Amino acid sequence: MELKKKENNENKGFLDKYFRLSERGSNLKTEMLAGLTTFIAMSYIIFVIPGQFLVAAGVPKGAATAATILSAAVATLLMGIYANLPLAMGPGLGIGAVFAFVMCGSMGLNWQTALGAVFISGVVFFILAVTNITKSIIEGIPKVLKSAIGVGIGLYISFIGFKNAGIIIASKGTIVGIGNLKDPATLLAIIGFIIICILMARNVKGAFLIGIVLTTIIGMFMGVAKVPTSIHDFISFIPPLPTDTFAKLNVMAAVKYGLVSIVFTITIVDLFDNIGTIIAVSGKAGLLDENGNLPGINRALLSGSFAAMIGGLLGACTVTTYLESASGVAEGGKTGLTSVTTGVLFLCALFLTPLTALVPGAATAPVLMILGCLMISEIVHINFTDFTEGMPAFLTLIMMPLTFSIVEGMSFGFIAYTVLKLVTGKHKDLNPIMYALSILFIIHLVIA
Template sequence: MLRALVALSRQALPLLGLVTTTRAPEQTGVRGALDRYFLVSERGSTFGREIRGGLVTFFAMAYIIVLNPLILGTVPDDGFTGSFIGGDPELAIARVAATTALIAGLMSILMGVVAKFPLALAAGMGLNVVVTFSIATLPGMTWADAMGIVVLEGIIILVLVLTGFREAVFRAVPRELKTAIGVGIGLFIAFVGLVNAGIVRTPLSLGTPVDLGVGGSFAGWPMLVFVVGLVVSIVLYVRKVRGALLIAIGAATVLALVIQAFAGLGLRSVTTTADGLVAENDTGWMLNVPELSGSPVQTPDFGLLGQFSLFGSIEKIGLLTVVLLVFSLLLADFFDTMGTMVAVGGEAKLLDADGNPPKTRQILVVDSIAAVAGGAGSVSSNTSYVESAAGVGEGARTGLASVVTGVAFLLATFLAPLVELVPSEAATPALVLVGFLMMSQVAGISWTRLEVAIPAFLTIAVMPFTYSITAGIGAGFIAYVLVRVTQGKVREIHPLMWVAAAAFVLYFVRGPLTALL
């Protein structure tokens, strides 16, 4: 009775005006509208975290502005004897850089606005290598033909999303296998960070596949920059300092600028001779030199936009070869994004009980449109970047972070020289720390259940060892089906898992198939 009277009084007193209730004031104006649209408060985030997270993601993946031009802009088509992309070798690199930043900016903003998910996009590393060395350089092929194949792949994958097939395949994957994908990607991006910083590299002796630094030890000022960046990020993260990763990137960049000003280091380069590998300036910067030459502002050249031939490749290399090439790109795009959004969503605590992120279809639609946009812009297929997890590690939880990353990319079309001031050695410590954060998800895998443990292990191991998210997912899918069949539990295998596993078998033997056909 007493509890009932107390409860009644709590309800009645405010109505009588004897007690006033207090509510958290709702934000109004533009800030309030942004908060409600992007679900900032609802997901437990703040505008400060989203901005910091978006900037951290940008700096973690800004290397693509430097690397994509070096891959696409330095190789002639048609059996390495034809023309450079865009037709003018002197403008190729600048055009690819500007258009790479433009497409990445637009697609990242689109992801943030439509899917409201903290996932940024840019030209896919690995995919750009395939487009360059496996498609554009085929005898008779042109860069326009190669980009047409990318557009075709994007259109097909968009149709698969709109028909629900791509989302259905994603939902057919067992939850613990999705967890393994996230863990594998954590190890993968940590490995990427160590490689891009030069901490892990191929030894000149080729005695082992990889080695620590130079001759098994740390040597050179750039490695010091990485170590300082990693130490600062760990200390600030452990101390729960807001903006830990962004502060660490900034501090390491300042140190790099000071070192470069006094030491005048150049880029590290490796050449292959009859005697093996020879490194020039082995203690130099890995990807870009942190120095400003000329004006920090430059007018972007978007002359590559629209330079693609949708069906020109068919008459050059035949329909069957085109189909195989499209299939290879499609499968990589199809499952790379699946793994990336699971990894990022898991780190952001946004996955549901089945391991699915919110607005899965919208995420996949934007990612498919990005593939088309990348081909149409002649910068290779654009895809979701696992480096987005670095922004999530900084606190990002919504699409507002993706918008911030996109705006930064758009500014980079004019401020490319400033972006290049941040060396990979200063940005990659964030990837290593985020790899640790994503590795913690391994506790969610039942290692005593063989039908889960074996596919999970192969997924986690194959990704960093092959430098391929797609290969890791494929190994896990095939192993899952194999173990289930061995256990006599065929009926428990989802039909779409059979389809995916069969597709991966073809993917793994596509080289011999292409040669045979």
């Protein structure tokens, strides 16, 4: 029996042995198909992250696109090779909103300082992962607030999408109002929204990417999108590099501004993004143990921390794990070879960066508008019949879009949760982590 097992191991190829394909009930063909599926599902970030966030923060568009693609490729390859998990990574949408509209917007930071904060948050994430503090923080935050944060970020991102599409605009009388729906760019965004909604309702794979492409083509006929005139508008024979942003981060300026106000925010949001997605996708892949835990999760967390540092170094906002990885898992992906395939495809996408110049903001804004619908499903886990939980959750999710800040929403929600639990004698629902976080958020509101 042992001899037969030894012979089987010897017959396995390098990829089978390294990624444990047979052990997890997979094979090379399945993993590569799964990796392609994941790439198609999340490749929309090549257009959305630079177009909606990085350029808005002042990052040069060419470098922003190259940094987005390269950081996604390197981070995803790292996750596949080191953690051996079918998880793809890229600059996060929620973090992108924080980067562009909070850090480089309301806080007034330049993008170099914001990148410095992103890099520091990666270092902090690494320390937390190595010391297992990450696990304590995640376990210490009540589930109701975790759900509320996800819903709030979804509403916040949707608000940005509607604003960037021109569907809602500033109004002196009512704060916000309806925009000019006859404007060609706004009309194109509405058309794109309808197209993507139809594709998603029909469960079409790659709905976001297909929707962006179709909307861009329609935009060319409407005069909103640039019409290509040569092959160079489609492909770059020499892959561009983020030379304008590489290593341009300003760590010292970020430290001088205040670690609590910016790094804490990025780190917490990144932690939730990573932990939630890692557990959810790993569960779909059947990789969790009987207690619902992922064996070797620290490798995934360490990969996530390095990914955050990579983003800051290359010139992109914090890199995080993408829920679109579940599409690859649905195709049978169970190992890191799925991620390696996705990462290689992102590297190949560097040759297609000229395409981003053809895609107007009106074609990518609908993606943000729809994300709110996808993320609001977590609201069913909030118990609004218990006021000590319902009100903190409500404050968390409503204050994010109203204050145009994720951290402000978290501040109001966490503080309210601690105070209401204390005054109602439910102090047993609290723990040292919640006390510490509430104090930090109070300090943030005072010094903001």
